[in-house]
Amino acid sequence: MSIDAPGIRARNRAALEAEIKEVASRHLARDGAAGLSLRAMAREMKLSSSAIYRYVASRDELLTMLIVDAYDSLADAVEADVASVTGTGPRFRAIAHSMHAWALAHPHEYALLYGSPVPGYHAPAQQTNPPGTRVVHHLMEALSALATERSRPTPDARAHVAVASVMDEPEFAGVEIPPELVARGLASWNLLLGAISSEVFEQMGPDTVSDPGALFDLTVDLALGLVMGD
Amino acid sequence: MSIDAPGIRARNRAALEAEIKEVASRHLARDGAAGLSLRAMAREMKLSSSAIYRYVASRDELLTMLIVDAYDSLADAVEADVASVTGTGPRFRAIAHSMHAWALAHPHEYALLYGSPVPGYHAPAQQTNPPGTRVVHHLMEALSALATERSRPTPDARAHVAVASVMDEPEFAGVEIPPELVARGLASWNLLLGAISSEVFEQMGPDTVSDPGALFDLTVDLALGLVMGD
C-alpha cells in the first residue's frame, strides 16, 4: 500500500462509489464510451487497477450506470423545460428543443443513448427501459391529449398491424392513442432523433449546413406537422 | 519464417491487398467496427502481426477503406433498385426501401456510416465525401425534378438562412432546388435515417414494434408527404 495518500482508507464505501460515478461521468463526457477505461479511472483516483473492481463488477455494469444516468439527465432537462408549457403544439416544440439542446451539450452521452450500440454490450432492459422511455412518454402524452381533442382518424389497417403492440408496453399504461397517431408520433420522434444525430455526429460534414439551429427549427415545424396536420 | 504455408511468398502484393480487404470486410460484417482487429486479421491470414503493416498503414486507414466500400455498396444497391423507376414519388420510395433493405442486411456497415462516429477516428473528407453523397444526391435529384414541375414555393427567409450553403457543395453542382425544398428534403432524409437507425439499432427494444417493415412503409409515406405535400 502507498505510504502517502492518507485519506484513502478513511473514505467509506458510499463516498468511493459516488466518486467512481463522478469520475466515470467526467471521463465519458471527455472521451466517449469507447474511451472509458477502468484503469484510467483507478489511476486518477490513486487506486490500483484491481481495487476498483471492489466497487464496480465490470465495465459493462459501469456503462449501464452511465446509460441510466444519461437517460435521467435528458429526461430531467426535458421535464424542467416542458413543465410550464401548455398545449400540444408548444409542448411538442419544447420537448424537441430541449432534446436538441441537451444533445449538443452532451454529445458523448447522446451517442451512448441514440448512437450505434456499444459492441458486445447488451443493455439490461429492466434497468434502462424505465428511464429510457421517460422522454418519449411525454411526447406520447402530448399526442394523447391531441387524440382526445379530435375525432378518431380514419382507421388504417396497416397502422394497426404495424404499431399495435407499441402502446401495450408497461411504460405506456394508461395512455390511449389510436394506431394511426402512434405511427405518426413514432415518425416525428425518428425525425427529431435523425436530425439531432445528423447534427451531433456531423454526418453532413462540418460546414455543409450554414445554420444548423435554424434548420432544426424548420425540422421541428415539419415534425409537428407530421402529428398535427393531415 | 514458417516452414509450412507454401504459397505465402508467391502471392504478390495486389493479391494480398485484395485478401486484406476481403478479410476486413468479413470481420466488419461479423464483429462490427469496434471489434475489427489487425492482429486477428493477420492471424487468420497466417501472417505475423507486424507483417500486415507492410500493406495497411494503420487501423484508421483500414477503416477509411471500409467506409468508402460501404458507401459504395449502399449507393450501388440504391442505384440498381432505382434505375428502372420513373417519377418523383416512386423514385423516392425506391430509394427509401433500398436503403432500408441494405441497412438490415448490413447492420455493422450501416452503423459505421450513420451511427456514432468511431472514437478518435476522423474520416478524411476527401476520400469519404464523394461516395458518401451518392445516395443523398439521388434524393436531391428527385427533388430537383419536383422543383421544375412545380411553381416555386413561397420564399421563406428562415429556410434560406438555414440551408443556403448546402447546395453549394461541389457534389451538388448543377442541381437546383429552392431552399424551402432543400429543408424538406433534408428532413425527409433525416426521418428515413432516424427510422432505419431505430430499427437496426433496436432502440425501441427487441419486440416493441409488432411489424417494423409495415411501420417503415408508413414512415416512407410520411417522408414523401414531407417533400410532396404542403
Add this chain to the structure above:
DNA sequence: TCGAAATGAGAGCACTGCTCTCGATCTGTT
C-alpha cells in the same frame, strides 16, 4: 552477379479488462 528493395518474423512497448493471491485493516461477536 551483386547490391538494393521488399518482405516476414519476432521481440518489445504501452495500453486495455479482468482474476487471483496475499497481506493488512476494520468490525462484529463472544
Add this chain to the structure above:
DNA sequence: AACAGATCGAGAGCAGTGCTCTCATTTCGA
C-alpha cells in the same frame, strides 16, 4: 478486550490490442 471473519488495497499475471523496431531472408533490377 480478544479473536475470527469480513473487507479492502496492492501487485502480479493473463490474454488481448495497435504499433514500432530490428534482423534475416527472399526477390528483383541494373
